[in-house]
Amino acid sequence: MNGSSMNIGQAARVSGLSPKMIRYYEELGLVPKARRFVSGHRLYTSVDVQTLQVIKQARDLGFPIERIKKLLRLWQNRQRPSRRVKEVVDAHVRELEERIVRMHAMKRQLEALAQDCLGDDSPDCPILAGLQQYGRHGPEV
Amino acid sequence: MNGSSMNIGQAARVSGLSPKMIRYYEELGLVPKARRFVSGHRLYTSVDVQTLQVIKQARDLGFPIERIKKLLRLWQNRQRPSRRVKEVVDAHVRELEERIVRMHAMKRQLEALAQDCLGDDSPDCPILAGLQQYGRHGPEV
DNA sequence: GCTTGACCTTCCCACGGTGGGAAGCATTAG
């Protein structure tokens, strides 16, 4: 094994992924099927590892696998219009925003509920009352 | 079937859950095993439905099932100290906050990357460059 | 009555990602 040819464990350490994830990404077609040593062990070159690092970065930025697939295709295509890249990223940013907004709304509601709860030994609790009262979904029963 | 005794479909409509979810929650022990009609169909009273509505509210506020279990136990226990309720809610609020912070950091980084991308027909793209450059995890290769 | 359609039952499978672990080779260090 020379300096730029490594097995899955090494590739994992260098990329910050786990061997399990790398095999899984290969199975999904996110990375091409790895070449093998004669022993059958997967062989990674520095080029492969660079791809894995990009995947790791994208995962850390919250991209779902399918979008990373698109990003990788663009990354590897020297004729890509940067417009396409930006579209993918913008879509992801919008989804992040939506999720943030939704979670922030939850947080706000919960804080409003918790505000009036004394949090002592008494059983009276506006939080529980609120859970019963909020947002009816069907006809009253 | 009288006014306060209904089947799972009705209970679903009134609570805003789906029949599948109701069965799943029963399987998890979130709600007790439903009584049955002679036919074998599940039977729900207005009390059962109230529980389902509380669950729906809690799910909408982002509580994971296990925490809802705790909340329900407190809700049904008239001797609960409201402190316990507040603890559960506060823990959830903290987790929401953490997730919001993490997602906001992702969004910020992505916006920084996208800012300098022209988004035109040219293949030059600082986003892709950034994905390669950011955060190395192992020794350089 | 009998048929039809909507609903119920249980059962298994899928998703997205990740981890755990078993059984069987390969490699490496001592």
Place this chain on the structure above:
DNA sequence: CTAATGCTTCCCACCGTGGGAAGGTCAAGC
């Protein structure tokens, strides 16, 4: 040579939800 890692493939788990098959039941219309 042996012992410990580490690799391979395989299956199972998580969380929460949806889809759908195969079969039983209800309520309406004729």
